[in-house]
Amino acid sequence: MTTTGIDPGALSDDDLFRELSSLYQTRLDALRHAADQAYGEHTRRMNELEAEYLRRYPAREIDPERLREGARAR
Numbered sequence: 001m002t003t004t005g006i007d008p009g010a011l012s013d014d015d016l017f018r019e020l021s022s023l024y025q026t027r028l029d030a031l032r033h034a035a036d037q038a039y040g041e042h043t044r045r046m047n048e049l050e051a052e053y054l055r056r057y058p059a060r061e062i063d064p065e066r067l068r069e070g071a072r073a074r
Contacts, residue, residue, distance in 0.1 A: 008052035016056075020049050036044055 008016065023046045029040040054060075 004041065005048075008048050011052070013056070016049060016052060018048075020053065023049065
């Protein structure tokens, strides 16, 4: 399988955040209008970048409102 894009592990934090932001901005358009192959590539790249983010920030801040109990409290 040919991969495209820079290895997420080689990106600076700023570049990683910029790449994720760019993908999130184009996600709905890819879902609605991209060919199956292009949508699959978009998904693959998003998964790579998100996995790298989680690797770097395993103890990321979790918003209590995003947890099941937070939702129940609302």
